[in-house]
Amino acid sequence: MPDSLPSDSLGLVSPQTIHFGAPIELACGQTLESYDLVVETYGKLNADASNAVLICHALSGHHHAAGYHTLDDKKPGWWDSCIGPGKPIDTNRFYVVSLNNLGGCHGSSGPSSVNPATGKLYGPDFPVITVADWVKSQAQLADHLGIQQWAAVVGGSLGGMQALQWSLDYPDRVRHAVVIASTPRLTAQNIAFNEVARQAITSDREFFEGRYYDADTLPRRGLMLARMVGHITYLSDASMGEKFGRELREEAYKFGYDAEFQVESYLRYQGERFSESFDANTYLLMTRALDYFDPAYEFGGDLAKALAPAQCEYLVLSFSTDWRFSPARSEEMVNAMISARKKVSYAEIDAPWGHDAFLIPTPRYTDVFTAYMDRVAREVGA
Amino acid sequence: MRADLEIIQQWVQPGHHVLDLGCGDGTLLHFLQQERSATGFGLEINPDHITTCMGKGVAVIEQNLDTQGLENFDDGMFDIVLMTQALQAVRRPDKVIDEMLRVGREGIVTFPNFAHWRLRWGLTLSGRMPESDALPYKWYNTPNIRLCTFKDFEALCRQKGISIKSRRVVDGQHQNSWLARLWPNLLGEIAIYRITRENT
Numbered sequence: 001m002p003d004s005l006p007s008d009s010l011g012l013v014s015p016q017t018i019h020f021g022a023p024i025e026l027a028c029g030q031t032l033e034s035y036d037l038v039v040e041t042y043g044k045l046n047a048d049a050s051n052a053v054l055i056c057h058a059l060s061g062h063h064h065a066a067g068y069h070t071l072d073d074k075k076p077g078w079w080d081s082c083i084g085p086g087k088p089i090d091t092n093r094f095y096v097v098s099l100n101n102l103g104g105c106h107g108s109s110g111p112s113s114v115n116p117a118t119g120k121l122y123g124p125d126f127p128v129i130t131v132a133d134w135v136k137s138q139a140q141l142a143d144h145l146g147i148q149q150w151a152a153v154v155g156g157s158l159g160g161m162q163a164l165q166w167s168l169d170y171p172d173r174v175r176h177a178v179v180i181a182s183t184p185r186l187t188a189q190n191i192a193f194n195e196v197a198r199q200a201i202t203s204d205r206e207f208f209e210g211r212y213y214d215a216d217t218l219p220r221r222g223l224m225l226a227r228m229v230g231h232i233t234y235l236s237d238a239s240m241g242e243k244f245g246r247e248l249r250e251e252a253y254k255f256g257y258d259a260e261f262q263v264e265s266y267l268r269y270q271g272e273r274f275s276e277s278f279d280a281n282t283y284l285l286m287t288r289a290l291d292y293f294d295p296a297y298e299f300g301g302d303l304a305k306a307l308a309p310a311q312c313e314y315l316v317l318s319f320s321t322d323w324r325f326s327p328a329r330s331e332e333m334v335n336a337m338i339s340a341r342k343k344v345s346y347a348e349i350d351a352p353w354g355h356d357a358f359l360i361p362t363p364r365y366t367d368v369f370t371a372y373m374d375r376v377a378r379e380v381g382a
Numbered sequence: 383m384r385a386d387l388e389i390i391q392q393w394v395q396p397g398h399h400v401l402d403l404g405c406g407d408g409t410l411l412h413f414l415q416q417e418r419s420a421t422g423f424g425l426e427i428n429p430d431h432i433t434t435c436m437g438k439g440v441a442v443i444e445q446n447l448d449t450q451g452l453e454n455f456d457d458g459m460f461d462i463v464l465m466t467q468a469l470q471a472v473r474r475p476d477k478v479i480d481e482m483l484r485v486g487r488e489g490i491v492t493f494p495n496f497a498h499w500r501l502r503w504g505l506t507l508s509g510r511m512p513e514s515d516a517l518p519y520k521w522y523n524t525p526n527i528r529l530c531t532f533k534d535f536e537a538l539c540r541q542k543g544i545s546i547k548s549r550r551v552v553d554g555q556h557q558n559s560w561l562a563r564l565w566p567n568l569l570g571e572i573a574i575y576r577i578t579r580e581n582t
Contacts, residue, residue, distance in 0.1 A: 335454040347444045371437035
């Protein structure tokens, strides 16, 4: 491995695109006749295909979860802190599968990819996708890779919802579901934030009802605002306070409305960068998938009833300062699991970074995650 | 295995659904899972213990009895609720006992006896708060804030209409001793009670 990459990194990895020719029926009633998924895999699948771990990504995530694509990459994959040799999801023992979900904008079929039926980009005609649809497509992926049962399905935030959904829709195909910083359903407040983000995008003059590709433009301003408001919900008051406080970019007030405080310029920078790299239609789709997720809905709101078919063991983790999906939301899930007599372990990790804490290694988080995954590995002989 | 755990495991039937309050590093639950095919959970607040439990495959929930109680558990959902060496460390042992017997058909409780002769003797002679193998703390840093004697506990059970199915008394090393059986409230250091609200 080149010297420039950290020694505990996977090193260089590369994605592959897998084409699925069989139609997939979606919750919205529409059918995708065929679709592509972009996938990265790390580690080796063992002889009886028992050591596979599926990584499910969150709102703005993708297939590149760990390692580096090139030696020039400034940053590794988005969950490199937890995936790699000797890390909680140990690639010396597990075969790790990470994908870009359907509807995404990093190579899997989505609004910004070509509709094979028309030869044009899908744009707003790409169907609204749900968490259950994702899980269905991931099951197709598992079939393709020869994986009958995942040793674990793991995800944070929206990724945790997919892990939970897996345990309900394919109970015999999941041994362990690891649900981190997640929730069994969005609150009104969560949906409200998503709505502000969507309004920011759809009210951008460059949005053109989602057909901005045809107009050869991008709703940059709207996507930037959406990201800015989202970003605030990922951090805690304390972590923002520590990072920026009331620090000014220059020494004195200028009595104007430019970005004078550091926090303003930080948010603008994050928003601008995001608006260049992420697709606005995908952002709408992902936030809607979040809003709709509610496995208890068809059971009169009784999550314990919804959990009845599950056969896996659960690990649920929350973070003390996460106010987006607070520990209380995780506990709601845990209590339903207890009531449904499922095997579940739960810990609330003390961490100052709000919702983002699930991406940041802290000693206790790493310890708990490692101990649990180590046991999963032993169980499947990995 | 510790003598008290040895005694407790005899009372757990195959397939029992068990809740262990203050499950520590999960030794007992792990044993019950392996040897009795028991299912269930441990509650714990010590981070290191929680990690150890997870590594062992013991289902552990981070939950503080003092602040969260057992409200998240349904009535009668466990065959047995265990509480070893933790009753004296909770704020309201009486309420915990009520809750144990709400969520479980049977409770097993162990705690140190504050009327053991060595403690009585120590207090009488030195005039200072007693310390022992079972109570190895200073008065100001002890987690044991609700110490009681066997007689106290039994009086509380009578008052609450809880019946004691059995009582075993061991010494500080958790060994059975005939002396402790003979004169438990004076010579026994730790008692293991099996309690229920059901008519037996």
